[in-house]
Amino acid sequence: MPDSRKIWEAYVGRELAGLRPILAREGYALDAAQPHLAGERHLHRAVTTESGRKLILLGARADGSRVVIKATSDPESKQELIHERERRAELNKINFAYELFASPRELFFGSRGSYLISVQEFIEQERPYLARPLKEQFAYALGAFKAQEGAHATTYGHRRRIERVFGRLEARDYLRNSDSFKDGIAVALSNDTRPATLIARTAAVLRENTGVLEQYGDFLTHTDFVPHNFRIKDGQIYLLDYSSLRFGNKYEGWARFLNFMALYNPPLTRALEEYVRKNRTQEESAALHAMRLYRLSELIWYYARNLPHTEGDLRRLTEARVAFWADMLEAALEDRELPQERIDAYTELRDALRSEDEKERQKGLH
Amino acid sequence: MRILIATPLYPPEVAPAAAYAKELARRLSARHEVAVLAHAHLPEELPNVRLVAIDKRRPRLARLFAFTRALRREARGAETAIAINGASVELALLPGIAAPFIFSLADKAAQARGGLLARRARAQARALLREVPPPRPEILPLEPYPAEEIAEYEASWSAHLDTIETILNHAR
Numbered sequence A: 001m002p003d004s005r006k007i008w009e010a011y012v013g014r015e016l017a018g019l020r021p022i023l024a025r026e027g028y029a030l031d032a033a034q035p036h037l038a039g040e041r042h043l044h045r046a047v048t049t050e051s052g053r054k055l056i057l058l059g060a061r062a063d064g065s066r067v068v069i070k071a072t073s074d075p076e077s078k079q080e081l082i083h084e085r086e087r088r089a090e091l092n093k094i095n096f097a098y099e100l101f102a103s104p105r106e107l108f109f110g111s112r113g114s115y116l117i118s119v120q121e122f123i124e125q126e127r128p129y130l131a132r133p134l135k136e137q138f139a140y141a142l143g144a145f146k147a148q149e150g151a152h153a154t155t156y157g158h159r160r161r162i163e164r165v166f167g168r169l170e171a172r173d174y175l176r177n178s179d180s181f182k183d184g185i186a187v188a189l190s191n192d193t194r195p196a197t198l199i200a201r202t203a204a205v206l207r208e209n210t211g212v213l214e215q216y217g218d219f220l221t222h223t224d225f226v227p228h229n230f231r232i233k234d235g236q237i238y239l240l241d242y243s244s245l246r247f248g249n250k251y252e253g254w255a256r257f258l259n260f261m262a263l264y265n266p267p268l269t270r271a272l273e274e275y276v277r278k279n280r281t282q283e284e285s286a287a288l289h290a291m292r293l294y295r296l297s298e299l300i301w302y303y304a305r306n307l308p309h310t311e312g313d314l315r316r317l318t319e320a321r322v323a324f325w326a327d328m329l330e331a332a333l334e335d336r337e338l339p340q341e342r343i344d345a346y347t348e349l350r351d352a353l354r355s356e357d358e359k360e361r362q363k364g365l366h
Numbered sequence B: 001m002r003i004l005i006a007t008p009l010y011p012p013e014v015a016p017a018a019a020y021a022k023e024l025a026r027r028l029s030a031r032h033e034v035a036v037l038a039h040a041h042l043p044e045e046l047p048n049v050r051l052v053a054i055d056k057r058r059p060r061l062a063r064l065f066a067f068t069r070a071l072r073r074e075a076r077g078a079e080t081a082i083a084i085n086g087a088s089v090e091l092a093l094l095p096g097i098a099a100p101f102i103f104s105l106a107d108k109a110a111q112a113r114g115g116l117l118a119r120r121a122r123a124q125a126r127a128l129l130r131e132v133p134p135p136r137p138e139i140l141p142l143e144p145y146p147a148e149e150i151a152e153y154e155a156s157w158s159a160h161l162d163t164i165e166t167i168l169n170h171a172r
Helices: A003-025 A039-043 A075-091 A134-149 A156-166 A171-188 A194-208 A210-215 A252-264 A266-279 A282-309 A312-333 A340-353 A356-362 B016-028 B060-076 B087-093 B108-113 B116-124 B147-171
Strands: A028-030 A055-061 A066-072 A106-112 A115-121 A219-222 A230-233 A236-239 A245-248 B002-007 B033-039 B049-054 B080-084 B101-104 B127-129
Touching: A003 A028, A003 A055, A003 A066, A003 A115, A028 A066, A066 A075, A075 A115, A075 A156, A134 A219, A134 A236, A134 A252, A134 A266, A156 A245, A156 B060, A171 A194, A171 A210, A171 A282, A194 A210, A194 A282, A194 A312, A210 A282, A219 A252, A252 A266, A252 A282, A252 A312, A252 A340, A266 A282, A282 A312, A312 A340, B002 B016, B002 B060, B002 B087, B016 B033, B016 B080, B016 B147, B033 B060, B049 B060, B060 B087, B080 B087, B087 B116, B101 B116, B108 B116, B127 B147
Parallel strands: B002 B033, B002 B080, B033 B049, B080 B101, B101 B127
Antiparallel strands: A028 A055, A055 A066, A066 A115, A106 A115, A219 A245, A230 A236
């Protein structure tokens, strides 16, 4: 068992022992199965946020209603929870947003013993996002992106207001990050130069497109906008994760979503790209393309840096992920789609290498 | 004719009034020499349209002052101006400008707020454009092409431009 898994499991055991009686006193009972603690969770840090050590738990109130509990005793993670709550509150207050997301109702937020605990209602959805018809998926995704774009920090006052709570990336930050992915990958994958070469090509494309990255900057963007971070109920999208909201390029969130769908549902990626091409400027299509390359580079770097913490099947799976997303990046650089056979081959290998508890964790997630 | 469009909103801003300002400039530039003065950071370029941007990222007072000065300067070179409603343009119009102007009520939210500046701009204007074309219908990849809606949209722009041309011709 790799060290990161042992450390995670010991951490979970300690935290649950302390938390269970506290939650029981507050009227919450934990489910027997906790999918968000298992599988590859020990490796997980959100791609773009420094998600620290906190537990995400499923449970129920005395009346049987379902809840999601986030809890931590780690000082950094407490700050993250506080920060996420601030973002959620601020988003409802900013006076330059045209539309807003719905949020699950907060039932409890406070300190108990050494823990900071956040409890929110669990949003039951009729079916997972990817089980919906393509047209519905398209409509919900587009609506969510428009809601994000509706908050555009254009003035000096807006920028001052959002800077502290949300943070902001500018074109030069994307270029700097891209260079750091390139340098990091070159070290992490010293025996395989292809990903580093592809990321160097990405960095060159980003430099060529600095103008459009800057031009479409300062939009609210959810940098991890993928189906496990939102739920749909009664026609309304509920955002579950506010920690990944920031102001940056308009297409940063789009890019993450489109890259995700290039694996899970390529027709949706095609439809959203076509929408941008037919309804927005050429520069916006260029910005979307550049951001897709950037987010693919980031994803490859994310998996490459996880490699030392893996062994056995998980090691093979992580290597397969690096190779797959490198293929995806190469296809995107060449403005073509990855063949379905390559996607199918990767999916088959991934499913064969995933542990049983990770498979369980993935059920209904998307 | 040399036409100046003064606007508080311009793409990449996403407000409907921003899209209107850009589309108005694009369409008028087919027959006229058009300049756009906008509160904007890195506005979207248009062929045959001269863009003058007052950076919205500057502190408000500095930006309003710069816009007012730029409006006075640009209006001197224009035969007519089209001012799109919004406090930051209405304030700049307050001291008066050299060119006669048409006041377009494209920003319905700003219009609803009303206020002294808006009333003053309406009183100063040569003509008022109360209605503007709706936003362009979207072409949705998984839906049939919205031919009828696009035709209506084009018709509303034709009518809008006819109204503007009538005002301009009347002034000649």
